[in-house]
Amino acid sequence: MREMTESNRRWEAWFDAFTKIREAWPARLDVLCPEGDQGRMRITYTGSPETRIGFATMWCDVGHHGIFLPRVGIPAGAEMLSFDATPEERAAVIPDISLIPTDPYTPDDDE
Numbered sequence: 001m002r003e004m005t006e007s008n009r010r011w012e013a014w015f016d017a018f019t020k021i022r023e024a025w026p027a028r029l030d031v032l033c034p035e036g037d038q039g040r041m042r043i044t045y046t047g048s049p050e051t052r053i054g055f056a057t058m059w060c061d062v063g064h065h066g067i068f069l070p071r072v073g074i075p076a077g078a079e080m081l082s083f084d085a086t087p088e089e090r091a092a093v094i095p096d097i098s099l100i101p102t103d104p105y106t107p108d109d110d111e
Contacts, residue, residue, distance in 0.1 A: 007101065010034070010100060011067070011100060011101070013034035014034050014058070014066075014067045014100060015067070016034075017031045017033075017034055017041050017058070018041075018043070018056065018058050018067065018069065021041060021043060021058075022043075022072075022075070025075040025078065026075065026077055026078075033060035033061075033062060033063060033065075035060060035063050035065055037060065037062045037063045038062060039060035039061045039062025039063055040060070040061050040062075041058055041059070041060060041061075042058065042059055042060075042061050043056055043057070043058045044056070044057050044058075044079075044080070044081065044093050044094050045072070045074040045078055045079070045080035045081070046080060046081040046082070046083060046085065046090075047072075047074045047080050047081075047082075047083065048082075048083060049080075049082065052073060052074040052075075052076065052080075053071065053072070053073060053074065054071075054072065054074050054080065054083065055068065055069060055070050055071065055072060056068070056069040056072045056074075057069075057094055057097075059094070059095070059097040064095055064096065064097045064098060065097060065098050065099075065100060066097040066098070066099055066100065067099065067100050068099055081093060
């Protein structure tokens with residue numbers, strides 16, 4: 001088994017933050033940013049109102065880093081954008097963020 005890289009650890013910390021928030025639903029859990037900037041995590045779901053399957057975008061409200069999770073179940077009662085939301089509708093909810101690479105198992109560049 002390969003040793004975990006720094007990028008793996010970073011991704012895992014972000015995914016752990018998402019999991020904590022998701023598992024606490026419908027309670028609103030205040031989770032600090034894994035980057036250590038004292039920001040708070042925010043999540044927006046986008047999906048189908050019928051199936052409540054879609055994707056999640058989670059970001060830090062201070063550092064504006066975030067992750068994109070491509071296939072998630074959207075909790076009942078959670079607000080969400082529809083798949084056909086316009087870019088303007090998305091921009092009103094999700095700020096301009098820098099996404100952390102989605103593949104947590106990609107080796108660091110210097111390996």
